[in-house]
Amino acid sequence: MNHKNETPEQRKYLAKRHAASRRFRWYGIMGLGIALMTLFFLLGTMVLKGYSSFFQTQIQLTVSFDKTVIDPLGDQSAESLARGDYRAILGNALKRVFPEIKSRDDRRQLSKILSDGASFQLQDLLVSHPEWVSTSQTVWLIASDNVDMWVKKVVDHDLPESQRRISDLQAKWLAFLETNNQLRLRFNAMFFTSGDSRNPEMAGILGAMKGSALTLLITFLVSFPLGVASAVYLEEFAAKGRWADFIEVNINNLAAVPSIVFGLLGLALYLNLMHLPRSAPLVGGLTLAMMTLPTLVIATRASLKSVPDPIRDGARALGASPLQVVLHHVLPLAAPGMLTGTIISMARALGETAPLLMIGMVAFIMDIPGGVLDPSTVLPVQIFLWADSPERAFLEKTSGATLILLAFLITMNALAVYIRNRVERRW
C-alpha cells in the first residue's frame, strides 16, 4: 500500500476510503447479527417459557375407595363408577393429610390445590383397576394450575399475597407436602395424550396434532397431484404462447396472494356454497390446498427445468412418445427436487393460521377428531387460542405447543435440505 510517490494527503484519503469500506462491511455484519440475534432470542424465549409445560406437578394422596360413595349402584359397572362422588373421596383423603384444618373456608382452599381433573383421574384408575373398590390406595394426582405455576416458580414467591393465586396458607401446605415427598414434578404425558381443556393443567395438544395431520393429509392429497400435473403440463407440453404465459403469470401472482384471502375463498366456496361442515379438517385441507398449489407448481417446475434436455432428446430419439419421455425419464430424475418442494410447501401449510380462522377452525374443541369431517383445530390455531386465554398457566402451554410446532417444522425443513444436498442430482 505504501508507494514511494504518495503524498500524505493521498495516503490519508486512501485510509479514509478503506475505513469507509470496513465500516460498510460492519453494517453487513450488524444486519446479519440483528437477524440471527432475534432468531436466537425468539427460540430461546420459547424454550425458556415452554419447556416447563412438559412437566406436571402431582400430589400424592392415600385414597380410600369407599364402596358406598364411588359405586352407588353396587355392581362395579362403568356406569355405576361414573356416578361416584369422587370429590368426597378426595376431600377425605386431604383431610387425612391435614387433620388440623377445620374451617369450611380453609377446606375449600385445600381442595383447590388439586385439579378438577383429579376426580376423573380417580375414576379412570378405578375403571382399569376394579379390584381397588373398598381398599385404600396411594396414588399421584394432578395438582391445579395455580399450584403447578407455584411449584415451577413461574410465579414469584416473594410477591405480596394479594397479588398471587396461591395464598400463604396454601403455600404452607405445599411446603409441607414437599417435605413429606408427597409433591413431585413429572413428565407431563397428559400434554401429549389429551385434547384441549378449559383447565390449563389438563389441556393437551393431541387433538390439535391429529387435526393438523388430517388437514395436512387432505392438503397433500389434493395439491400434490394437481401441482405435479400442472407443472408437467406447463413445463413439458404447453406450447410457449399467450395461454402458457397467462397461466404462469396467474400462478406467480397467486403465490403472492395473502393467505387470509384464501380463507375468505374457502368460507365463500366450501361453507356457503357447498355447505361442507364448519371446522372440519376436510375444509381446512381444501383451503390450504388452494394456497399451497401455486408454490408447489413453481417448485416442481424448477425441478423439472433442472433435468437437462439431452435426456429428453435421447429418449425421443429412441422412439419414446412425449408422455413416455416425461413418465419414464424426466419425472424420476426430477423426483428428489419435487420432494423437496413438496415438503417445504407442506411445512408452510402446517404453520398456517389465518385462513383456518376464516373457516371456523378456532372453536373450542375437547374431543380428538376421528376423521376429516369431525370438528377439530390445528396446532398453530391451538397456539393462537391458548395465547388468548387469560389463565397464566396457558402461557407455558402456548410456548410448549409452539416448541412442538417448531420441532415439526424444523424437522421437515431439515429433511428437505438433506434431500436437496444429498439425493438431488447435480447435472
Place this chain on the structure above:
Amino acid sequence: MGFSWIGTILAILAALGFLVGNQRGQGLARLGRLHSLPRYHGVFVALWTALPGLLIIILFAVFSTGVINGMIMENSQGGVENAQVLSVELNKIQLIAEGSMPFREGMGISWDSVERMKNLYRDAHLSALFCVIVVGVMGFQYALRRINANFRARQEVERIVRILLVMASSVSIFITLGIVLSLIFEALRFFAVIPVSDFIFGLQWSPQTAIRADQVGGSGSFGAIPLFAGTLMITGISILVAAPVGLFCAIYLSEFASPNVRGWVKPALEILAGIPTVVYGLFAALMVAPAISDFGGQLGLDIASESALAAGLVMGIMIIPFVSSLSDDVINAVPQAIRDGSLAMGATEAETIRQVVLPAALPGIVGALLLAISRAVGETMIVVMAAGLAANLTANPLQAMTTVTVQIVTLLVGDQEFDSPKTLAAFALGLSLFFVTLILNIVALGVVKRYHEKQ
C-alpha cells in the same frame, strides 16, 4: 360419508376395467401384431370407466347439500320470514341426521324434518351410486368396443392424459377466478347497503354497533380510512426495519462472506423464514410489546400495550429473510465482470458495491421490496395478536392501530350472522386487500422479470 364408499366402488370398477382391457389386448396380441402394448388397452378402459363416474361424484359432492337444504327449507313451515332462524334449524337438523347431536323435544325442529333429511341423503347417495355404476359400465363398454388390433391405444391414452394435464393446470385459473368472483359478489352485496364512497373515504370504523339494527343510529359506520392508515403505518414500520437489515444481510452474504459463513448463515435465515406467523405474533404479544411499553414508561412516554410499533417491528423481523434472500439472488445475478472492472479501476469493495453493483441491481431490489410490502400488507397473525382492535386514526405509532386483516378476522371469527353488513364488510376489505397486493405483485414481478431478461 357416503361418497368415499361410492369412490371405492368406482376404483374397483376401474381396476376391473384395467384387467379386462389388458386381457383383451393380450388376447389380440396372440392373434397378430398389436399397435400398442396390451397394458395401454387396460389403462384406456380403466380411464373410460372411472373418469365419467368421478365427474358425477364431484358434482354430487358439490351440490347435494345445497339442493337438499333447499328442499327441506321449501317443505318446512310456509311462512318463512327469517332466513337466519331457518339456517340455524337446518344446521341442527343436519347435525341430528348425521348422528352427532341427540334429538330432544323443544329444539324448534320436528323429527319429521330430520327423517326427511336422512331419507334425502340416502336417496342422493343411492342415486349417485346408480349413476356412477351406469355411466361406468357405459364407458367400459364403449372403450371395450373400440379395442381391436389396429386400435392406437397408446395415442388415445396419451390424449386423455394430456386433457387431464390441461385441466389440472387450469385449476389455478379457477382459483383466481373464484377469489375474484366470491370477493366481488359478496362485496357488491355490502355496497348495496353501504355506499362505496362511505367505505373508501369514511373516517369512522365501528362495525360492532351494527349488530342491533333497531338501535338509534345503530347502522354502524364502515369508513375504512382508519384501517388503511393502520395498515400503512405498520407496513411502513416493518419495511423501515426489514429493508436496511435485509439488504445489508444480502450484501454481506453475496459480497463479503466466505462460503463457510454462507453455509451456516443461510440455513439460519431459512429457519427464520420458516417460523410460522403465529409464533411471531406470540413473540410480539408476549415479549416485544411489553418490553416497548416498559421502555416507554421509563422514558415517560405513554405507549399502548398493543402499539403499532411492536407489531411493525416484529413484522419487520419476519420479512428480513424474505428481503435478504430475494436481494441476494438479485445481487448475485450482477455479472462478475462489472465488479472486476470497478475493482481494477481502484475502487474499494464498498465503493464497488455502492456505486456499481447496487445501481445495477436496483430494479431487482425495488421488486424485492415491493414483494415484501405486499407480504406485510397481507400479514395477519402478527397484527391480530399484537396490534389493537380499536380503529384509531392517528399518526402516532405508539398508539394502538388496527389493520385491514385484523378487521377481517374479527368480523368473521365467532358468532356470525351471515348476510349482515358486518360480515359482508369483511369481504369488501378482502377485496381491497386482494387488489392492492395484486397490483404490488404484478408491478414487482414485472420489474424483476424485466431485470432478469436484461442481465
